[in-house]
Every structure is written in structure tokens, then in C-alpha cells.
Amino acid sequence: MAEDKYKIIGDGIYAQVGGPENIAKLIHCMTRVRMTIKDDSQVDLEGLKKVPGVLGVAQEDTLQVILGPGVVNKVAQSMVDEVGVDLGEPFPTQATVASTSDYQSGKAAVEAKAKQVHDAHKASQKQTWWRAALKHISSIFIPLIPAFVGAGLISGIAGVLSNLQAAGTIGASWATLILTMKVINGGLFTYLNIYVGINAAREFKATPGLGGIIAGLIYLPGVVAPAALPNIFTGKDLVAGSGGIIGVLFAVWIMSYVERWFHNHIPDSVDIIFSPFFTLLIMGIFTIFLVMPAAGWVSNSLVGAINWVLNVGGAFSGFVLGLVFLPMVMLGLHQILTPIHLEMIKDLGMTPLLPILAMAGAGQVGAAIALWIRCRKNKQLTNMIKGALPVGILGVGEPLIYGVSLTLGRPFITACVGGGVGGAVIGAIGGIGATSIGPSGVALIPLIHGGFGNAMGYVFGLLAAYAGGFVATYFFGVPKDAMLAKDESGVLLETATATVAAPSVDEIMTAAPTAGAKTALVATASGDLQQISAVHDNAFSQKMLGDGFAIEPTMETVVSPVDGTIISVADTMHAITIKADSGLELLIHLGIDTVELKGEPFSMDVKAGKHVVAGQQLGLMDTQKIKAAGKDPVVITVVTNMDAVASFGTFADGNIEEGKHVLDVVNK
Incomplete structure (x- = not known):
């Protein structure tokens, strides 16, 4: 088979560089396979030059094997497929060989398209300090999302049962179950600072245990009335919990530098004793007397400002927030909202911001349905929509965004309009919030705070976003070329002007x-x-x-x-x-x-x-x-x-x- 020659070249390269286990990662340019080598002593440069198909070798910061255009991409892809990673991804410590089909089977077209567009978008984004900060925030909270969903759902069920008990619909015998569910929910949110502190320390390359301790100081353990610690800015007593998640993130970030400094300057023989001692002493004082008061003011101001915007702006505020959320996702700015959501849940028992922002995904669903109808002759596009629509309804919007609307351009904009319409409905109704963060779309319904009435208000918002995205896309957001008849692979089936197909x-x-x-x-x-x-x-x-x-x-x-x-x-x-x-x-x-x-x-x-x-x-x-x-x-x-x-x-x-x-x- 023609494909075999590329695998033969790739295997020949592997044989001369110490095997896949001696490669950290592999990429290619127009003419060269570029490999980051772990141990240069295992590389046989002369043997590499003699591999059939290799035109030359260059060795700089990476080992570069020159293969020429048209060959290099196929050889590079064969090499990473053999290991089971993508181009540019770290190689496993012990590489295992698998056939290309093992890695390609079962992948839907929409997932491949979504990944391609998403990766291209990420590659085009300029790396700045705030993008790095948002990436850190994302890495800290993503491992906690399953816990948020599980504990939030338990909290929602407990809230519904409490309301039913207060209304006399169920008896007092349910009290033990309701209390137990609240205790389970409290296992996350009561000690959330500590979990975040541990994850933040890992992300910032500090000791996780120290990060957990610094985060735990926010609770002021051991301070029992009438004993108190002073807020040095106001002169009043410092309140346990002041600063919350925002304070934890900042304090642990600073702690990572402090701990690193002590590790670098204290002799190895006593490092295990004095580095954690001085780090905790300095950061403990810094966190209690500076971070807690300052971060407490910031978090209270943010929560108050968002509530003010929602209460004063109503439908208008909801429309603007629902409209701009997807562009925020495109810029990576949405990650900064996670600590704000958590502060609102801590202070209010819910986050009224999340249901409004969830409307952005619903607008994508409406836009996709409009595209399905208007572009029904385009089998490639409709098949992508069929694959992406069910998970989009459940709140997983990436396949629709990156696989459908963003690739076409205009539907992305009209989908944002749909999100604004849904946000306006939620904002006009008011009082709709989520007890936890995590899912959106239909999957968020069980987490809506306040019982059946608020849940129905959220559903009305979803339906409005579906309708808004559908109407805006149907009439204004369908590109003409998307309506052309194409087969499943995207090949044009009919054209109005061409009589003889141009050579490929x-x-x-x-x-x-x-x-x-x-x-x-x-x-x-x-x-x-x-x-x-x-x-x-x-x-x-x-x-x-x-x-x-x-x-x-x-x-x-x-x-x-x-x-x-x-x-x-x-x-x-x-x-x-x-x-x-x-x-x-x-x-x-x-x-x-x-x-x-x-x-x-x-x-x-x-x-x-x-x-x-x-x-x-x-x-x-x-x-x-x-x-x-x-x-x-x-x-x-x-x-x-x-x-x-x-x-x-x-x-x-x-x-x-x-x-x-x-x-x-x-x-x-």
C-alpha cells in the first residue's frame, strides 16, 4: 500500500533516534520533522542520514530530519499515530505502537471539525499575561466541576424537598434525609477554600499541603468569640470567610514564590524544616491581615455590582450578558467568572449569573436548527449538526460552536443574538439562579434554585434563546455557499456556472x-x-x-x-x-x-x-x-x-x- 512507505520512513527515523521513548514531542514544518530529543547520546546522525527518504539532518534546539514537502506531513503523522498522540503533544514515557485505524475509529466528523477549528483559534491567539492567568484559573477549577455538579444537584433536591415539607406536602419523616443531603452538600461548599487552595498550589508548582493550610486560614480556625483578630483597614473584627475564593487564589499564588525563594536559599540539610516553617509564618500573617480584608472588599464589591446590574438593568442587562458570553469564551475571558459564581453561591446561596450566560449555548441550538432546515442539501453540514445538536441541548456547546457556527461565520453572530434574547427573558423574570456551576442547557434545570416556578422561568429562557437563534439565523445568518448541495465528504454536487470540473x-x-x-x-x-x-x-x-x-x-x-x-x-x-x-x-x-x-x-x-x-x-x-x-x-x-x-x-x-x-x- 502507498501509505506503508511513510510508516517505513518513520520507523527508520525512530530506529536511529533511540525509539519513541527518547522523544519528548514531535512537530513538522513544510520540509522537516522536528523532534525534541530527551537523550542526544542515543541519536545516530550518520545512520539517520542513510534512512531511505531522508534528505538531510540538522541539529539545533530540536533534531530536524529533512524529508521535503508533500512527504514530511505524512511521515510525521504516521510517527505520532504509531505512538498515540497528536502532533506537538508530549510523548508517553513508554511508547506503545498501535495502528492508525485504532486512533481514528469512532470519531465523528463534527468532533474532528470542532477540534480543528478550536485548535486553530487557540493557535492564533497571542499569549499574554492575562491569558496565562485565565488558563491557571481554568486548570484549578476544572478538576472540581464533577464535585460542583454532584453536590449542587444534591443541594437542589434538598431544597425542593424542604419546600415541599414547608408546604405540608410531605411529612416530618423526610427531615433526616433532607438534613443528610445538606450535610453532603456542605462537604464541598463548607470547605471549598481548602480544595481550591490545594489545586492552586499544584498549578503554581507549590506544595499542595501548604496551599490547603493557607486557604484554610480564611476560615479563621481557632478564633472563637469573644476572641477576635482586627481588620487593619476598618478597625473592626475580621470576619471568617472574608476574601473567599479570590483571596485564596491570590494568597496561594504569592505563596508559591515565597516557598520557591526559601527552597533556593536554605541549605538542603535543613530545607525540609525551615522552608515550610517560614513560608507558613510569613504567608499566614500576610493572608490574615492583608489578603483577607482586601480580597473581602473586592469579592463583596463584585457580587454587589453584578446584583445591582441584574436588578437595575433587568431584561437589558440579561440581553447584553447573553449576547457577549460566546465572544468572551472565544477570548478565554469566561474563566474569570468561576470565582465570581462561587462567591455569589456562598453569599446568596445561588448564582443568578449562570442561567443568563447559559442562554448563549441555547442560541447556538436555535441557530443549528435553522441551518439544518435551510441547508438540508448540504449533507456534510447536516450530518455535523445531527451529531452536535443532542449534546448542545444538554449544554455541551463546543461541537456546535467550533464544528458548525464558527466555521460559517455569520451563524455564530446570529446565535449570539439568540443568547441575548434568552438572557433578556431570564433578566426580565428575575430571581433565577443556580445552586452550583458546571452544566448548562437542559442539564442545568435540576440545579435551578427556588423550586418549580424558577425552573419554569429558566425553561422559558431556553425556549426564547432557541427561538431567537433560529429566527435570526434563518433570515439573516445562512451563508449562500452553505446551502449548496454537497455530499458527506463536502464535495460539491451541483454548480450553477461550471460545466467542466477544474482539476484537483x-x-x-x-x-x-x-x-x-x-x-x-x-x-x-x-x-x-x-x-x-x-x-x-x-x-x-x-x-x-x-x-x-x-x-x-x-x-x-x-x-x-x-x-x-x-x-x-x-x-x-x-x-x-x-x-x-x-x-x-x-x-x-x-x-x-x-x-x-x-x-x-x-x-x-x-x-x-x-x-x-x-x-x-x-x-x-x-x-x-x-x-x-x-x-x-x-x-x-x-x-x-x-x-x-x-x-x-x-x-x-x-x-x-x-x-x-x-x-x-x-x-x-
Whole structure:
């Protein structure tokens, strides 16, 4: 089978680098498999160069095996499939081999599409300090979500039974069960600070036990009236619980630095004694007298402000919150709401914010139903919707967001409108809150605080969000191309204009070069034209990938060197492959090691399948940003199928403008 050769190459590479267990992670760029090696002594560089299919080897911060375009992605995928991880994910300590089908079976199309779009979106997001902070918050609370759901559901049932008992519907014999359920719920929320402190310490690379102790100080254990500790800001007695979750997160974060400092400065022989002693003493005083009063004011102010907005704004506030929540998710800002939800549950017994924000997912459901109806001829899209809709109704919105609405653009916006409509209904009714965090959609109904009446109010909000998302999408949010008839794989079944199907990229790529054809190559950029042997990269300078030329650019524009078809554009936009009309195959590589910049300096005007002419703009590259990152912005143009070349022209070094003639290549 054709696929077997890629596995053979991959296994050959594994054999020369110490096996999969000697690899920390593996990625690839346009021409190279890049491996992070654990033990360099296990790598046989000479043996690696002799593996059939390997064009060369480069060793820098990663081990780079040069395979060439079109081969590298298939070999890399085969290698990670064999281990059972995705590209860029950490390899297991002891790798086990499994067939590709083992990892692909059972995956629904919508899940694959959702993951692709979600990963692309995450990769495009610039990493900033606040994104890192939100990631930490997410990692701290995600392990607790099952506990929130279980304890919250028990609390909701206990609340319903208490109301029934107060109304005389059930007798006093239920009292023991109701009290027991409240005790179980209290096992989480009474000591929630400690659980959060332990998780926060793990996330911040501190000792979990110390994090739990610092968090436990918020309860002021051992302080029993009339004894009290002073609030140094107000002069009044410090109240147990002041600062809550927000105080815990801040205190444990600071504690991680304090503990690390002591570990680095106290001798190893006494480190186990004095590092925890000084850390707890300093952080205990800091937490009790500074963090608790300050964080208490912050948390009380946040809860009060949100309640004020909901009480004063009503339907308008609900509409705005429901409308903007999905964009908040896209920016990663939703994680900051988790501590706020928990503070509201602690103070109010419920969070009135969660039911409103849950309407955003309901708007996605309505939008998906509208797309299903309007785009019923598009089998690929409707199959995705069928797979994603049931879990969307239950409150798991990612498949609908990343697999359906976001990929189409406009439906994402109209779905947000639906969320705003549902939020307006919840805000207008008022008093609807959830006893816990975790699920949304229909799954949140059992957690609604206050019994049947409030639960029905939440259901009305869901129905309104469904309807709002449906109407807005049906009339304004359906792209025309989504309504075209397509089969399950996305192949267009009918077109209004085309009578003869254009050749596919695969057909173009496999077509044989035209015998005796002459191809004129023009400059791909303006700047200093130089021999490819001058490039500071062995793979190019030694012509492992083929012959060509290089330009140190003075302008940001990159143009096509030939008339031909774009075969591929790298996900990181640093490399483009073109099949010339004459059959020459060319690689345009923008900079050295710029794959590590993840596409930030580049923007592309073309995609695979587009036909271009010599001198036509392909995209832009920010040379200053590349240089600032310590990379060489040289633009390299290489003919990669040199076996089809009869003669390769020459040129003189010097200044050149984009689109100007460089050399001629004649096919065999």
C-alpha cells in the first residue's frame, strides 16, 4: 500500500533516534520533522542520514530530519499515530505502537471539525499575561466541576424537598434525609477554600499541603468569640470567610514564590524544616491581615455590582450578558467568572449569573436548527449538526460552536443574538439562579434554585434563546455557499456556472512535467539576490531540497516566481509550494526557522488550488518582526523536482526588484 512507505520512513527515523521513548514531542514544518530529543547520546546522525527518504539532518534546539514537502506531513503523522498522540503533544514515557485505524475509529466528523477549528483559534491567539492567568484559573477549577455538579444537584433536591415539607406536602419523616443531603452538600461548599487552595498550589508548582493550610486560614480556625483578630483597614473584627475564593487564589499564588525563594536559599540539610516553617509564618500573617480584608472588599464589591446590574438593568442587562458570553469564551475571558459564581453561591446561596450566560449555548441550538432546515442539501453540514445538536441541548456547546457556527461565520453572530434574547427573558423574570456551576442547557434545570416556578422561568429562557437563534439565523445568518448541495465528504454536487470540473490539486501535483518546457523564474521579493549556497541553513545551502536562489528582502511583499497552481500553504504561513504550468515543483520558504513564530509575521492572499501568474502577490511578511525574534527573513525559492530538470540557469548576485527575471529552467 502507498501509505506503508511513510510508516517505513518513520520507523527508520525512530530506529536511529533511540525509539519513541527518547522523544519528548514531535512537530513538522513544510520540509522537516522536528523532534525534541530527551537523550542526544542515543541519536545516530550518520545512520539517520542513510534512512531511505531522508534528505538531510540538522541539529539545533530540536533534531530536524529533512524529508521535503508533500512527504514530511505524512511521515510525521504516521510517527505520532504509531505512538498515540497528536502532533506537538508530549510523548508517553513508554511508547506503545498501535495502528492508525485504532486512533481514528469512532470519531465523528463534527468532533474532528470542532477540534480543528478550536485548535486553530487557540493557535492564533497571542499569549499574554492575562491569558496565562485565565488558563491557571481554568486548570484549578476544572478538576472540581464533577464535585460542583454532584453536590449542587444534591443541594437542589434538598431544597425542593424542604419546600415541599414547608408546604405540608410531605411529612416530618423526610427531615433526616433532607438534613443528610445538606450535610453532603456542605462537604464541598463548607470547605471549598481548602480544595481550591490545594489545586492552586499544584498549578503554581507549590506544595499542595501548604496551599490547603493557607486557604484554610480564611476560615479563621481557632478564633472563637469573644476572641477576635482586627481588620487593619476598618478597625473592626475580621470576619471568617472574608476574601473567599479570590483571596485564596491570590494568597496561594504569592505563596508559591515565597516557598520557591526559601527552597533556593536554605541549605538542603535543613530545607525540609525551615522552608515550610517560614513560608507558613510569613504567608499566614500576610493572608490574615492583608489578603483577607482586601480580597473581602473586592469579592463583596463584585457580587454587589453584578446584583445591582441584574436588578437595575433587568431584561437589558440579561440581553447584553447573553449576547457577549460566546465572544468572551472565544477570548478565554469566561474563566474569570468561576470565582465570581462561587462567591455569589456562598453569599446568596445561588448564582443568578449562570442561567443568563447559559442562554448563549441555547442560541447556538436555535441557530443549528435553522441551518439544518435551510441547508438540508448540504449533507456534510447536516450530518455535523445531527451529531452536535443532542449534546448542545444538554449544554455541551463546543461541537456546535467550533464544528458548525464558527466555521460559517455569520451563524455564530446570529446565535449570539439568540443568547441575548434568552438572557433578556431570564433578566426580565428575575430571581433565577443556580445552586452550583458546571452544566448548562437542559442539564442545568435540576440545579435551578427556588423550586418549580424558577425552573419554569429558566425553561422559558431556553425556549426564547432557541427561538431567537433560529429566527435570526434563518433570515439573516445562512451563508449562500452553505446551502449548496454537497455530499458527506463536502464535495460539491451541483454548480450553477461550471460545466467542466477544474482539476484537483492532487491531479495537478501528480501530472508529469512537460517535456522540453522552458520556465522563466522571477524574483519572489525585492532585495539582495544571492546564490542559494549562501543561505545559513545546511538543508538549503547544500541543495538537499533542490536548486534555486535566495533574496534578503527589503520590502514585505512576496510574489509568485512562476505561472502555476498553489499546491499548499503551511499552517504557519512560512512556506508555500507551487506546481508550475510546465511541471516544475517549487518551494518558497520565508525565513529560517520561522515555523517557530506560528504565522505571526505572515499574511497570505492565496490558498491551495489557486492559479497564479509570475509576479502575482502571494502574501506579506513582517521582516522587522522576524528579525526581532532573532530569525533570518531570507526568502528562498527552490525547484524541488530536480530529477525533471535538463538544465538550470545561472544568475549574478545583486539588487533585484520583485517580478524581475532571475534564471531559466528547461525540463528534460
